[in-house]
Amino acid sequence: MDQITIVIVGIVAAVVGIIAGKFIFAKNTQKQIDDANTQAQSILKEAEIRAETIKKEKQLEAKERFVQLKAEYEKEVLERNKKIADSENRAKQKETSITQKENSLDKQIKENEAIKENLNRQIEVVNQKRSELEKHQEEHIRRLEKVSGLTADEAKTQLIEGLKHEAQTQALVLQQEIVEDAKQKANKEARKIIIQSIQRTAAEQTIENTVTVFNLESDEIKGQIIGREGRNIRAIEAATGVDLIVDDTPEAIILSSFDPLRREIARLSLQRLVADGRIHPARIEEVVEKTRKQLEEQVMEIGERTVIELGIHGLHKELVRMVGKMRFRSSYGQNLLMHSREVANLCGIMAAELGMNPKLAKRAGLLHDIGKVPDEETELSHALLGAKLAEKYGENPAVVNAIGAHHDEMEMQYVISPIVQACDAISGARPGARREIMQQYLQRIKDLEQLAQGYQGVEKAYAIQAGRELRVIVEADKVTDADSDKLSFEIAQKIQTDMTYPGQIKVTVIREKRAVNVAR
Known part of the structure; x- marks a missing residue:
């Protein structure tokens, strides 16, 4: 029983505690609600005050903006009105100007019409006078025809x-x-x-012949060179392509060949064989082949040294080798390399004097005769072959044309071409540079006289002063004095066009009238 009582009492105490707790919580919550309402009312009042303040500020800003926009609008309206007024003024001025021009134009039209009427009247008068003049002229012509009979x-x-x-x-x-x-x-x-x-150019004179004399220390070496039954000399001739002439000339052997390069190979080979002392066919072939290779290297070295001395750059190796080969070629007794170097220097100087490119002129002058040293025989002339080789190895078109045209076998297309032709002629025509065959000289004299005799009225023609003057005797009854002047001019032009000659040729036409009577 006591335990139940205790439980009941505990339950009652718990319920009482719960009720008391709820009452206390409710009392505290009501107080918080009141405080919150009070605070909310305070915030609302502040918000209303703030909103009123912002509203007034915005109204003030709107008023200021309105005033500003109104001022800008009024300013823009004033400017537009001003422009409109200016446009109206300009239009009025143009209208006034147009009116004035129309008045002036009307005045000019009236004046022009008056002038036109005056001109028409004058034209009518002129036409009348012209008709009268034509009638007088016809009458005058009839009278002249009657008088002259024509x-x-x-x-x-x-x-x-x-x-x-x-x-x-x-x-x-x-x-x-x-x-x-x-x-x-x-x-x-x-x-x-x-x-x-x-x-400004001083080139040495070198005369090349078709023979080379090989000097020996003693005549005993001749026997070694000839060999048993002539086998050594035959081996040398077969390997070099040079004829060896062993005669009674003491301590000397003559090497004969049209090709200076072959003669040089033979000379150097003989020199090495004699110095070595071992002379037999196998050794000869070995020495000749070795000499040929060394000479090829020497040819390349000569070509390189030449182009360096002349200041020519970028030349193809094959062209450099051909330039070196010129050292062992001759033209009318003149060494080809010396001739080409001289032509190159002359071309460079002349081009500089004429305000042209001296390097290009030197290049063309050096290469103008490369057609004379081809590796293979061909039917082309040396000028055309040289132009073909230069074009093959990428030379400048001006250089190609100068090479091909230096003997007038191609048309000259560049200014440098006649320079190369002139320098080639200068180098070959200098005293001592070349030997001229007497037969060629006589043929040129004969051609000169025959050219003059081909004209009508020419009786005789004589080339005098070594071909530097041509005297033409004409028949007096067939050629007048005026025709003599014309004939002299035409013959000179014909010689200049058709013939090749050094220097200049003077043409003299002689016409005389002889009256002969005999007193008996």
């Missing part, structure tokens, strides 16, 4: 023929004077440039 067309034809002949004569004389004046000036300037170029 019609107007016949008289006109005779007058035209006379004027034509006179004009031709005067034109020929004038042309001759112009040509002579131009020749004098051109010759003077050209002579100046050529003399300056020659004076």
